[in-house]
Amino acid sequence: MLNAQQPTPLLLIIASFDPNNNGINDYDPEHPELLYDPASPIYGEQWAISKPEDYYETFFAPNGHSLQDFYKEMTMGKFYFYPLHIDHPIYEGQPEGVIPITVPLPHPSALKHLGDYTNETAAEKCIHDIVAACDPYIDFAKYDRNGDGKITPDEVAIVIFNAGYDRATTKADESFSKVVCENGPIPSHRFMVHGTSQYNDIEMRGGVHIVKVSNVGEYNSNGPITIGTPAHELAHNEGAQDMYSRYTGPNDWIAGWPMPLNFSLMSSGNHLGEGRTPAYIDPYQRHYLGWADEIVAEEDGEYTLHSTLSGKYKTLKIPSPNPQEYFIAEIRLKEGFERNLTPGDSKGGVVFWHIDEKINEEWFTKAQCVSHNRPNGQRHDLGNAILVRNMFEEINDENGNFLHYGPCFKQKGFCEDPFFYKSDDEKTSHFDSSLYCGAASLSYSLNNFPEGVDKNWKLTVDVLDEPGETMKVRIKRG
Ligand SMILES: [Zn+2]
Known part of the structure; x- marks a missing residue:
C-alpha cells in the first residue's frame, strides 16, 4: 500500500507513434490503408492530435474544473497532483507537467499483431519505450524520496496519452471494423487503447x-480526453480498486446487479458530465486510501455528518454484531464536482453502504469485490454495497403491500433521488437495513x-435534517 498522503508531481506524456522513424507524419488521405496493413512500413503510425498546451488547463490550472482541483476537493487538500517540473524542456515555453514524445514503434493495438507480441506484451513494450524516451528531459532520481531505487506513483505519477482515441470513452466506427481498438472514428487514427494502469520496470x-x-x-468522441478516466486510472496507481464487474462475461451478466455506479470514481462515476465532473471515490476506499477520517458509532444515538465541501467530511462507520460487517453513512451533495451525481435536480443527502470485510479480504485486491462473475463456481455478495432509495426492485405481499427490496436495481442508470434526508414525506428520512x-x-x-x-437484527437510521453541509442522523440497532 502506497502512502498517497501528500501532493504528488504528475507527468503527462503525449505519445506519437512513428514506426519508420522518419520524424514526419506519413498519413496519406489517399492511402489510409497503409496505416492498417501489417506489411506496410508505416503500419500503426499514429501522431498525436493534441499539444501540451491542451492539457495544462484541463489537468493543472486552478480553474475549478481541473484534475488537480478534483483531487483537492475529494481529499480536502490532502492529496492531489501538481505538474512535474520539466528539467530540460524540449522547446521554449513548454508547460510544466506535460511532455510530447515520439517513439519508433507502431501504436500498441497495431504492434500486438507483429512478431511474437500479444496484447499484454505490446502494451508493456510501448509503455516502457515511451517512458524511457522521457529520460533526457527529466531528472527522475531526485524524486526517490525513500531511496529504494523505485519511483512509485506516490513519488511521481505518470499518465501516457497515446496518440488517438480512448476506447472506453469513444464511439467506435463499426462501419470500418468490428475489431475492438482497431475502429477509431477517423481514418488517420483507427487504433485505440483501453485505459489501464499497469506495472512495468523502466530504468x-x-x-x-x-x-x-x-x-x-x-481523445474521446468529444475532443481531448476529459479528466474522468485519467482520474480513475491515477487512483488505481495509488491503490484503488475497480468497483464494476470487469471479469463478468456476457453469459453471467445480470441486469441491475447493484454496483456503486455513479457513486464511485472506480465504478462508472468517472464518466459523469462526459468525464468533466467525475464522482468522488466510494467512502470505503476514501477511508482505505487515507483521504478521509472515519468516526465509529459505538453507541446508538445522534451523530453529525459533514459534506465534502464543508472541509469536515468524515465517514460514519456503524458496526453490527458481525465484526466483519458494518455500515457506512456519509453525505453526498450534488455540488462541486459531484453536481451531476444523479440526473434531475434533487439536492443529495445521506447515502448508506454495507461493507463485508470477509468478501473484501478475498476479492478487493483482485478487483472483484462487487463483481457478479462466479469466481469459485458461485456468485458472492458485494463487499462494498450501496443501499439507496428508489433503485431496488420492490417485493410486495399478495395484497400489493411493500415488504422489502429484492437483490437488484430495477432500472438501468441512476434514479434522480436515491438519497435520504428530512422532508414532508417520512419515507425519505428513514433507513432500515x-x-x-x-x-x-x-x-x-x-x-x-x-x-x-437474532435474524431480525437490524439497523435503523433517521435522518434529521434536510440536505445540507451538516446533517444529523439518529442510529438505532437491535
Ligand atoms: Zn479501473
Missing part, C-alpha cells in the same frame, strides 16, 4: 526504476449472522 538515469504507469488515449439483502445470499440486513444473533 532511468541514476539507476532509478519507474514501476507503474497509467495509460489512456488522448432489513429492507435490503445481500445480492448473492439474499440474507436481509447482514450477509452472515453470528451464532446467537
Whole structure:
C-alpha cells in the first residue's frame, strides 16, 4: 500500500507513434490503408492530435474544473497532483507537467499483431519505450524520496496519452471494423487503447526504476480526453480498486446487479458530465486510501455528518454484531464536482453502504469485490454495497403491500433521488437495513449472522435534517 498522503508531481506524456522513424507524419488521405496493413512500413503510425498546451488547463490550472482541483476537493487538500517540473524542456515555453514524445514503434493495438507480441506484451513494450524516451528531459532520481531505487506513483505519477482515441470513452466506427481498438472514428487514427494502469520496470538515469504507469488515449468522441478516466486510472496507481464487474462475461451478466455506479470514481462515476465532473471515490476506499477520517458509532444515538465541501467530511462507520460487517453513512451533495451525481435536480443527502470485510479480504485486491462473475463456481455478495432509495426492485405481499427490496436495481442508470434526508414525506428520512439483502445470499440486513444473533437484527437510521453541509442522523440497532 502506497502512502498517497501528500501532493504528488504528475507527468503527462503525449505519445506519437512513428514506426519508420522518419520524424514526419506519413498519413496519406489517399492511402489510409497503409496505416492498417501489417506489411506496410508505416503500419500503426499514429501522431498525436493534441499539444501540451491542451492539457495544462484541463489537468493543472486552478480553474475549478481541473484534475488537480478534483483531487483537492475529494481529499480536502490532502492529496492531489501538481505538474512535474520539466528539467530540460524540449522547446521554449513548454508547460510544466506535460511532455510530447515520439517513439519508433507502431501504436500498441497495431504492434500486438507483429512478431511474437500479444496484447499484454505490446502494451508493456510501448509503455516502457515511451517512458524511457522521457529520460533526457527529466531528472527522475531526485524524486526517490525513500531511496529504494523505485519511483512509485506516490513519488511521481505518470499518465501516457497515446496518440488517438480512448476506447472506453469513444464511439467506435463499426462501419470500418468490428475489431475492438482497431475502429477509431477517423481514418488517420483507427487504433485505440483501453485505459489501464499497469506495472512495468523502466530504468532511468541514476539507476532509478519507474514501476507503474497509467495509460489512456488522448481523445474521446468529444475532443481531448476529459479528466474522468485519467482520474480513475491515477487512483488505481495509488491503490484503488475497480468497483464494476470487469471479469463478468456476457453469459453471467445480470441486469441491475447493484454496483456503486455513479457513486464511485472506480465504478462508472468517472464518466459523469462526459468525464468533466467525475464522482468522488466510494467512502470505503476514501477511508482505505487515507483521504478521509472515519468516526465509529459505538453507541446508538445522534451523530453529525459533514459534506465534502464543508472541509469536515468524515465517514460514519456503524458496526453490527458481525465484526466483519458494518455500515457506512456519509453525505453526498450534488455540488462541486459531484453536481451531476444523479440526473434531475434533487439536492443529495445521506447515502448508506454495507461493507463485508470477509468478501473484501478475498476479492478487493483482485478487483472483484462487487463483481457478479462466479469466481469459485458461485456468485458472492458485494463487499462494498450501496443501499439507496428508489433503485431496488420492490417485493410486495399478495395484497400489493411493500415488504422489502429484492437483490437488484430495477432500472438501468441512476434514479434522480436515491438519497435520504428530512422532508414532508417520512419515507425519505428513514433507513432500515432489513429492507435490503445481500445480492448473492439474499440474507436481509447482514450477509452472515453470528451464532446467537437474532435474524431480525437490524439497523435503523433517521435522518434529521434536510440536505445540507451538516446533517444529523439518529442510529438505532437491535
Ligand atoms: Zn479501473
